[in-house]
Amino acid sequence: MVERIVEAARVVLVRDGYDSFTTNRVADEARVSPGSLYQYFPDKSALVTEVMDRWSAEISDRVAASLAGAGPVDVQNPGTVRSIADALLTALEVDAGLLRIVWEELPAVRHRAAQHALELRVRELLAVYLSASGVTAGDPAARAWVIVMAVENVAVRWVLDQPRITREALLDEFTALAGGYGPRG
Amino acid sequence: MVERIVEAARVVLVRDGYDSFTTNRVADEARVSPGSLYQYFPDKSALVTEVMDRWSAEISDRVAASLAGAGPVDVQNPGTVRSIADALLTALEVDAGLLRIVWEELPAVRHRAAQHALELRVRELLAVYLSASGVTAGDPAARAWVIVMAVENVAVRWVLDQPRITREALLDEFTALAGGYGPRG
Amino acid sequence: MVERIVEAARVVLVRDGYDSFTTNRVADEARVSPGSLYQYFPDKSALVTEVMDRWSAEISDRVAASLAGAGPVDVQNPGTVRSIADALLTALEVDAGLLRIVWEELPAVRHRAAQHALELRVRELLAVYLSASGVTAGDPAARAWVIVMAVENVAVRWVLDQPRITREALLDEFTALAGGYGPRG
Amino acid sequence: MVERIVEAARVVLVRDGYDSFTTNRVADEARVSPGSLYQYFPDKSALVTEVMDRWSAEISDRVAASLAGAGPVDVQNPGTVRSIADALLTALEVDAGLLRIVWEELPAVRHRAAQHALELRVRELLAVYLSASGVTAGDPAARAWVIVMAVENVAVRWVLDQPRITREALLDEFTALAGGYGPRG
DNA sequence: GATGAATGAGGTTTCATTCAT
DNA sequence: GATGAATGAAACCTCATTCAT
Incomplete structure (x- = not known):
C-alpha cells in the first residue's frame, strides 16, 4: 500500500509537475482513498520527502x-x-x-x-x-x-x-x- | 507607486517567504489597494519576476x-x-x-x-x-x-x-x- | 445533498435574483460548505443549468x-x-x-x-x-x-x-x- | 462627446458581448477617460439604456x-x-x-x-x-x-x-x- | 469639463485535511 | 485499516466608481 502511494506520487510528480501534485490526484493515481494517504504520511510534504x-x-x-x-x-x-x-x-x-x-x-x-x-x-x-x-x-x-x-x-x-x-x-x-x-x- | 509595490513585494518575499507571498499581503505592505497591483503588473508572477x-x-x-x-x-x-x-x-x-x-x-x-x-x-x-x-x-x-x-x-x-x-x-x-x-x- | 444544493440554488435565484446568485450564498442557503458545491457541479453555471x-x-x-x-x-x-x-x-x-x-x-x-x-x-x-x-x-x-x-x-x-x-x-x-x-x- | 461614448458602447456591446461590456473598455473604445463617462451617465446601466x-x-x-x-x-x-x-x-x-x-x-x-x-x-x-x-x-x-x-x-x-x-x-x-x-x- | 490613478469589496474556485461510517 | 464526502480558509483577480489634479 505504501508502495502504491509512493509510486503514484512519483508518477504524478514527473508526469504532471509540482503544481499539479495534489493529494487527491495522488490518491486517484494510486487508486486509493485520499484518507488512506494520511494513514501512512502525516501530510503532503512527507509524501514528497519520501x-x-x-x-x-x-x-x-x-x-x-x-x-x-x-x-x-x-x-x-x-x-x-x-x-x-x-x-x-x-x-x-x-x-x-x-x-x-x-x-x-x-x-x-x-x-x-x-x-x-x-x-x-x-x-x-x-x-x-x-x-x-x-x-x-x-x-x-x-x-x-x-x-x-x-x-x-x-x-x-x-x-x-x-x-x-x-x-x-x-x-x-x-x-x-x-x-x-x-x-x- | 511602482517602486512602493516592488519594494513591498521584496520585503514580503524575504520576510515571509514565498508561501506567504500573497497579492493581498503585498498590497498591505505597500499600503496600497490590491487592485492597484494589477495596474502595473498583469499578475502575481510578474511581481516576482520584477x-x-x-x-x-x-x-x-x-x-x-x-x-x-x-x-x-x-x-x-x-x-x-x-x-x-x-x-x-x-x-x-x-x-x-x-x-x-x-x-x-x-x-x-x-x-x-x-x-x-x-x-x-x-x-x-x-x-x-x-x-x-x-x-x-x-x-x-x-x-x-x-x-x-x-x-x-x-x-x-x-x-x-x-x-x-x-x-x-x-x-x-x-x-x-x-x-x-x-x-x- | 445534491437535492439540498439544487433546491438552495433555486431559492436563491428566485428570492435574490441572478445578480445575487453567488456560490457562497447558495452554500449558505443549503447549509453546506462552498467546497461541497464543487463536488457535484463543475462550476457555478452548471448549478443554474441544473x-x-x-x-x-x-x-x-x-x-x-x-x-x-x-x-x-x-x-x-x-x-x-x-x-x-x-x-x-x-x-x-x-x-x-x-x-x-x-x-x-x-x-x-x-x-x-x-x-x-x-x-x-x-x-x-x-x-x-x-x-x-x-x-x-x-x-x-x-x-x-x-x-x-x-x-x-x-x-x-x-x-x-x-x-x-x-x-x-x-x-x-x-x-x-x-x-x-x-x-x- | 456623448456621441462618441454611446457609439463606443454600442460597438463594444456588439463586438465583445455583454460579459465584456465594462466601463473601462467602453472608455478605451471611445478614447475617453473612464471618469468622463460619469459626467454624462450616472452609471453603467444608463449607458446600456441609452x-x-x-x-x-x-x-x-x-x-x-x-x-x-x-x-x-x-x-x-x-x-x-x-x-x-x-x-x-x-x-x-x-x-x-x-x-x-x-x-x-x-x-x-x-x-x-x-x-x-x-x-x-x-x-x-x-x-x-x-x-x-x-x-x-x-x-x-x-x-x-x-x-x-x-x-x-x-x-x-x-x-x-x-x-x-x-x-x-x-x-x-x-x-x-x-x-x-x-x-x- | 476632463482626467486616470486609485480604490476595495467581493466573487469563484482549489485543495489539504478530517472523521463518521 | 479503509473510505470518501465534507470541509472551509484563503487565494487571485475584476471592475464600477471616485476624486484630487
Missing part, C-alpha cells in the same frame, strides 16, 4: 556501486576522476524527469533533506580520498565541500539543460577542473 | 563594476581569479535573504529567466577571457559553461549554508580550482 | 400530461386549442418567480438549452398534429415553428406582465389565433 | 416610415399584413448583432424599458387598426397585445436563429396567423 529519499538513495547507491567496481581509487590516475563523474551523470540520467521536478519545481529546502544527505555522503568520501592523496595544502574538508558543490550543479544542469557539449567533452572538463587540486610538476 | 530582475541586474552590475575596477584581466595572475570570486560573493551577500528565497523557495523555471540571463552574460565574458589566455586545449565555450555553473553553486551555497569555511579559504579553493585550467609548469 | 433543466422538464411533463388526459386531439374542435394553451399557462404559473428570473435576468443563451429543448419537443408534436389536420397549404414544420414561438412569448409575458386581460379572454385569443390555420368555410 | 433607446427608436421609426409609405391601411387586403411584417423584419435585420446581444445577453428587465416602449407604440397603433376593421368580437386592446407579443418573438427568433424558413414562407405564415382575426368566409 519520493525524494528513495530517489536520492538510488542515486547514491548507483554512484557507490560504480565506484566500488572501478577498483582502488588512484588520485594520480586521471581516469579515476573521469569514472566518478561518469557514474554520477549516468545516475542522474536514470530519471531525468524527476530530476527536473526536484531541481526546478520543488519549493522549500525542507524537501531537500535528501539532497543534503547525498551531498554529505559524497563529501565525506571525498574528504578521505583527498587526505589520502598527495595534496597537502589547504583544508581537505573545505576542498571536498567545494568540489561536491561544483560538480553537483554542473552535472545536474548538463543533464537538464542539454547544452551543446558532448559527454566526452564534459568529462574532459571535469578532469581538468579536478586537475587544479593535483600536485603540480 | 523583483528578481532588479536583484539580478544589481548583482550583475556589481560584479561588472568590480571587474572594471580591477584593472586589465591577467590570467597569469592568480589574484585576478580571487578578485572576481570575491566580487561575486560580495554581491550575493548584499541581499542574502532574497538569495535564499530565490534559490530555495521559488518554484518554476519561469522565474529563473533572470538567473539564466546572468549566467549567459558571465559565460560570454568568460569565454572571451579564456580564449585570450594561454589555455589552448578544449572548447572555450564548454569550459566557460562548466566554470560558471560550478562557481555559481559553490558561491551561492557558501553564502546560504554558511559552512565552516572562511572566506579566505574559499577564495583559495576558487584559485586552486581555476588553476586546473591554467598552463602547467 | 435548476433550469429540472424546471423545464417539469413544465414539459405537465403540458404533456395535460394533453394526454384531454383525449384524442381534434383539430376541428376549438376546445382542443384551448385546453393546450390552458395547460401551458398553468405550468408556467407554477413557479412564476423562477420564470421571471429565467426570462428576464439569466444572461447568455447557454443557459437556455433547456428552453430550446422544450421548444423542440413541442414543435415536433405540433408538426405531426398539423400534418394530421385538414390544413394542406404551407410547410407544416415552418408553421409549427411559428406557432410555438408565438405562443411561447404570449404565454410567458401574460404570466409575467399581468396585463389587464383575463385568462378567459387570453384563451379566446389563442383560439382565434389558431383559427387562422384552420380550414376556411 | 444604446437601447436609440436602437429601439430607430426600429420604431423604420417601421413607421415603412407603414406610412405603404398607403392607407386596409385590413381587407392581406398585402397589408405582409408589408407590416416585412418592415419589421427589415428593421430588425439592420443591426442583427445588437439584436442578439439585447435579446440573448442583456440581463434585467430594467434594460428593457425601450423594448416596452416600442411594444406599447405598436400596440396602440394596432388597437386602432383593429377597431377600424370589421372585427367586432373580443377586446381590441387584448387582441393587439397578443398579436404584438406573438409577432415580436417570431420575428426576432427568425432573424437570430435563422431557421430553414424562407422570408416569403414566413410572411405567408404571418398572413395566415393574422387571418384568424379577419372576417371569415
